[in-house]
Amino acid sequence: MTFHVVGAGLAGLAGALMLARAGHRVTLYEATPAPGGRARALPDGTDNGTHALLGANRVALRFLSAVGARDAWIEPEPDGLPVLDLADHSARQVALSPMGWLRSARRPAGLTLGALFAVARLALPGADRTVAAALAAHPAMLRSLVEPLTVAALNTPATEASSRLLGHVLRRLAAPGAARLFVAARGLGPDMVAPAVATLGCHGATLRTGLRLRGLMRQGDRVAALDFGEQSVELDSAEYVLLAVPPWEAARLLPDLAVPELHAPILNLHFAHATEGPVRFIGLLGGLAQWVLVRPGGVSVTVSAADDAVTLSEEAATVRIWPEVREAALRFRLAGEWPVAPPRARAVRERRATPRHTLLPRPRPPRQPLVNLALAGDWTLPDLPATIEAAIRSGEAAAAALLSAPLPKEAA
Numbered sequence: 001m002t003f004h005v006v007g008a009g010l011a012g013l014a015g016a017l018m019l020a021r022a023g024h025r026v027t028l029y030e031a032t033p034a035p036g037g038r039a040r041a042l043p044d045g046t047d048n049g050t051h052a053l054l055g056a057n058r059v060a061l062r063f064l065s066a067v068g069a070r071d072a073w074i075e076p077e078p079d080g081l082p083v084l085d086l087a088d089h090s091a092r093q094v095a096l097s098p099m100g101w102l103r104s105a106r107r108p109a110g111l112t113l114g115a116l117f118a119v120a121r122l123a124l125p126g127a128d129r130t131v132a133a134a135l136a137a138h139p140a141m142l143r144s145l146v147e148p149l150t151v152a153a154l155n156t157p158a159t160e161a162s163s164r165l166l167g168h169v170l171r172r173l174a175a176p177g178a179a180r181l182f183v184a185a186r187g188l189g190p191d192m193v194a195p196a197v198a199t200l201g202c203h204g205a206t207l208r209t210g211l212r213l214r215g216l217m218r219q220g221d222r223v224a225a226l227d228f229g230e231q232s233v234e235l236d237s238a239e240y241v242l243l244a245v246p247p248w249e250a251a252r253l254l255p256d257l258a259v260p261e262l263h264a265p266i267l268n269l270h271f272a273h274a275t276e277g278p279v280r281f282i283g284l285l286g287g288l289a290q291w292v293l294v295r296p297g298g299v300s301v302t303v304s305a306a307d308d309a310v311t312l313s314e315e316a317a318t319v320r321i322w323p324e325v326r327e328a329a330l331r332f333r334l335a336g337e338w339p340v341a342p343p344r345a346r347a348v349r350e351r352r353a354t355p356r357h358t359l360l361p362r363p364r365p366p367r368q369p370l371v372n373l374a375l376a377g378d379w380t381l382p383d384l385p386a387t388i389e390a391a392i393r394s395g396e397a398a399a400a401a402l403l404s405a406p407l408p409k410e411a412a
């Protein structure tokens with residue numbers, strides 16, 4: 001059978017890999033000049049933004065193994081995340097897993113028995129409310145751990161974010177090893193996207209970049225042709241489409257589809273500051289910067305749920321964020337020089353980084369809205385936060401749906 005995978009983000013790459021490994025002919029079409037989507041390397045090799053994976057992201061880690069890139073994802077802080085509170089300048093190392101809190105030196109600030117019960121209650125299935133409301137009685141715990149986790153995992157402010165969805169994340173973090181945090185040692189390009197594309201090539205799949213699907217020509221409940229503008233691809237009865245594009249594109253191509261419409265931005269600031277030390281990952285509280293990733297090639301800062309920060313100019317963001325980074329670097333004795341003057345910085349604003357994970361019910365798109373078309377994308381699994389894990393799961397689920405679709409009579 002022949003499969004046309006549209007969109008070379010992680011959902012498309014994962015779906016294409018499953019189909020190609022099953023021995024089918026696969027062509028992957030990508031609108032932009034390079035694959036990777038919202039987890040991509042920019043033309044100069046910089047990541048669009050820092051991406052972290054947790055041990056709980058089993059499908060994503062398995063995908064990395066399948067493309068030979070698992071060892072490229074390293075655990076920068078195996079002994080607990082260094083966290084600096086810029087409000088009172090206190091520093092601590094915090095375990096992400098409740099098991100880690102058995103060691104008093106790895107507890108987040110504000111951890112009392114009552115706060116622990118409140119977090120445990122959050123992890124149990126129950127009525128949905130905002131995370132801020134669920135932790136209202138424990139503001140210190142909210143500020144030191146639950147809010148940063150909410151913003152990182154759901155890319156939504158705690159005052160809006162769904163406690164039910166965060167509960168899902170918390171339940172998954174409780175398993176042994178689930179709270180281990182991994183980052184790409186060099187970057188998303190060499191450590192994820194390029195190995196995925198190379199593996200696809202080994203299985204005979206073809207990647208065509210710079211081709212934007214403009215329209216789906218339908219015949220009843222089937223796709224009859226893919227319209228790429230200057231060229232179109234006619235589909236015979238043994239050809240299938242895996243549509244792995246963001247929600248707004250899916251809604252344009254399939255106007256009856258209900259998709260998430262509210263999105264949240266992420267501001268990424270990349271400092272051209274080379275260091276010699278090991279890769280480090282630091283959390284910041286009470287400032288603008290939330291996470292700092294220090295790699296030999298540069299220092300990257302993430303501001304998630306960045307509704308306000310994303311409006312700052314590059315210069316204003318640099319001037320505000322560099323002193324925060326520098327204080328953390330000095331406090332945790334990171335190797336190298338950390339000058340007062342900010343190094344050259346580049347801002348990457350992802351305005352629609354993920355859907356907002358609020359209390360509003362998220363649309364549940366059908367996996368296979370047309371007989372020969374299945375949908376993938378991080379937004380198609382509304383019970384999970386929109387992350388790499390959801391993207392890869394959705395790509396594999398869409399591929400599995402197409403593989404189990406009954407063969408048309410002519411092709412059987």
Ligand SMILES: Cc1cc2nc3c(=O)[nH]c(=O)nc-3n(C[C@H](O)[C@H](O)[C@H](O)COP(=O)(O)OP(=O)(O)OC[C@H]3O[C@@H](n4cnc5c(N)ncnc54)[C@H](O)[C@@H]3O)c2cc1C
Nearest residue numbers: 007009010011031037038049051052213377378387388391
């Ligand atoms: C800055 C940032 C930081 C993040 N941090 C994390 C993190 O730490 N951990 C984590 O797990 N997740 C993180 N995420 C989320 C993660 O990147 C996404 O969930 C995931 O990459 C989505 O993959 P996808 O394939 O579903 O969608 P996309 O990556 O959006 O892929 C869709 C692809 O389709 C292409 N396309 C669109 N329209 C067309 C068309 N008409 N024809 C052809 N191609 C088309 C697009 O160009 C794109 O390449 C982050 C996201 C951002 C933006």
